[in-house]
Amino acid sequence: xxxxxxxxxxxxxxxxxxxxxxxxxxxxxxxxxxxxxxxxxxxxxxxxxxxxxxxxxxxxxxxxxxxxxxxxxxxxxxxxxxxxxxxxxxxxxxxxxxxxxxxxxxxxxxxxxxxxxxxxxxxxxxxxxxxxxxxxxxxxxxxxxxxxxxxxxxxxxxxxxxxxxxxxxxxxxxxxxxxxxxxxxxxxxxxxx
Amino acid sequence: xxxxxxxxxxxxxxxxxxxxxxxxxxxxxxxxxxxxxxxxxxxxxxxxxxxxxxxxxxxxxxxxxxxxxxxxxxxxxxxxxxxxxxxxxxxxxxxxxxxxxxxxxxxxxxxxxxxxxxxxxxxxxxxxxxxxxxxxxxxxxxxxxxxxxxxxxxxxxxxxxxxxxxxxxxxxxxxxxxxx
Numbered sequence: 001x002x003x004x005x006x007x008x009x010x011x012x013x014x015x016x017x018x019x020x021x022x023x024x025x026x027x028x029x030x031x032x033x034x035x036x037x038x039x040x041x042x043x044x045x046x047x048x049x050x051x052x053x054x055x056x057x058x059x060x061x062x063x064x065x066x067x068x069x070x071x072x073x074x075x076x077x078x079x080x081x082x083x084x085x086x087x088x089x090x091x092x093x094x095x096x097x098x099x100x101x102x103x104x105x106x107x108x109x110x111x112x113x114x115x116x117x118x119x120x121x122x123x124x125x126x127x128x129x130x131x132x133x134x135x136x137x138x139x140x141x142x143x144x145x146x147x148x149x150x151x152x153x154x155x156x157x158x159x160x161x162x163x164x165x166x167x168x169x170x171x172x173x174x175x176x177x178x179x180x181x182x183x184x185x186x187x188x189x190x191x192x193x
Numbered sequence: 194x195x196x197x198x199x200x201x202x203x204x205x206x207x208x209x210x211x212x213x214x215x216x217x218x219x220x221x222x223x224x225x226x227x228x229x230x231x232x233x234x235x236x237x238x239x240x241x242x243x244x245x246x247x248x249x250x251x252x253x254x255x256x257x258x259x260x261x262x263x264x265x266x267x268x269x270x271x272x273x274x275x276x277x278x279x280x281x282x283x284x285x286x287x288x289x290x291x292x293x294x295x296x297x298x299x300x301x302x303x304x305x306x307x308x309x310x311x312x313x314x315x316x317x318x319x320x321x322x323x324x325x326x327x328x329x330x331x332x333x334x335x336x337x338x339x340x341x342x343x344x345x346x347x348x349x350x351x352x353x354x355x356x357x358x359x360x361x362x363x364x365x366x367x368x369x370x371x372x373x
Contacts, residue, residue, distance in 0.1 A: 041254040043356035049255060050319070051347075055354065074311040075295050077318060080213045081284025082255050089285045090292035101289055109281065112254030113261060117273050119248045120265035 028063055028095045030103055036061060037088055037107030049084035049108070053091075063095060084108060201268045201275035207234070208260050208279030215284065217318070219257030226260075236267045335369050 036056050044052040050073065058069050072094070076086035085105055092104025207229055215222045223246075230236050237245070245266070249259025257280065264276025298304040331337050343358045 043253060043354070045253045045356070045359055052356070060354075070312055070315070071295075071308055072292065074308060074315055075292055076288060077217070077315050078311065079284070079288050079291055080216045081281075081288060082215070082219050082257055084255050085281055085285060086288035089288045093289055093292055094296070098289070101285075105281065105285055109254055109258065109277075112252040112258045113277060115252040116248060116258045116261050117265065117270070119252065120245075120262040120273060123244065123248065123262070124265065 030096060033092065033096055033100055034103045034107045037104045038110060041108040042111035050087065053087055057091060064091060201271040204264045204267050204272050205275040205279040208276050209283050212280045212284045230263055241266065339365055
């Protein structure tokens with residue numbers, strides 16, 4: 001990531017508040033590299049991983065400059081695959097070569113991967129017990145703002161069958177849960193039997 | 194549930210294909226994922242697919258980790274690992290090669306020109322994503338206030354960890370929900 005030093009900084013990326021670390025990249029240890037990406041992977045809830053990455057790599061650690069980050073993001077976005085993982089691969093490679101790319105990729109996906117496998121196992125283990133899955137799914141639906149699934153191309157329409165479940169919860173909590181309603185069809189997010 | 198033509202091998206193949214189709218992020222291939230997983234291979238029902246999507250939303254990191262839930266459903270832990278490898282390795286290899294190639298042209302005038310042209314495209318793409326989310330997430334004065342406060346917070350306190358703002362937003366939302 002060596003730019004011509006004399007290259008005029010574009011106004012959008014030159015920022016007086018962050019010291020523009022000129023791009024000769026600092027040597028970063030593998031451990032620190034892994035921890036930085038692992039930290040983003042473990043705290044970036046709800047998507048928007050790129051913003052977390054920029055904070056971790058540019059603002060907080062100064063490993064790459066604004067220009068370097070933007071350039072990597074442009075390449076990452078133009079390619080197939082997720083922006084966040086592409087970005088991790090490219091930045092990891094710049095900081096520590098091919099092994100750095102692997103470490104960065106592993107770091108950013110490992111926390112979520114472990115968590116999602118745990119949830120998938122829980123989900124599969126209780127496939128016969130609707131109570132557990134109803135709780136799991138209700139919390140998931142709550143997070144994702146309920147259900148017009150992004151892959152259904154038809155606009156409008158009902159949000160699909162909700163799981164009905166014998167409630168594992170005390171009554172007061174039950175009513176709190178069923179007061180969460182879908183934004184589009186205003187059916188409750190979970191129906192207790 | 195467990196469908197025809199399963200096995201970790203075909204899980205890998207399907208997600209490797211989806212991975213190289215996913216230009217513009219994982220959400221771009223959600224319809225294709227649904228079509229392949231539910232309609233074509235009958236690996237899971239539409240309901241189970243929705244649940245997998247929901248589980249992908251609650252874990253940190255890239256939301257497309259939901260592919261591991263699908264793989265797990267088809268072939269257990271090996272299936273989950275196959276889905277992971279299929280979805281992340283081919284695209285990462287491409288990114289690796291392209292990043293190096295791009296780096297080789299450092300300092301060349303046409304590369305700088307392309308970068309200057311791409312920068313606003315990137316900003317536009319991300320802004321459109323933000324707008325799409327905002328349309329579903331902002332539904333009144335309270336959520337609008339939270340969004341504006343977080344936006345101002347990120348701009349003003351440059352070094353604050355965004356995760357803290359997310360946490361703060363969650364706490365505020367909790368109290369508003371309890372009050373409402």
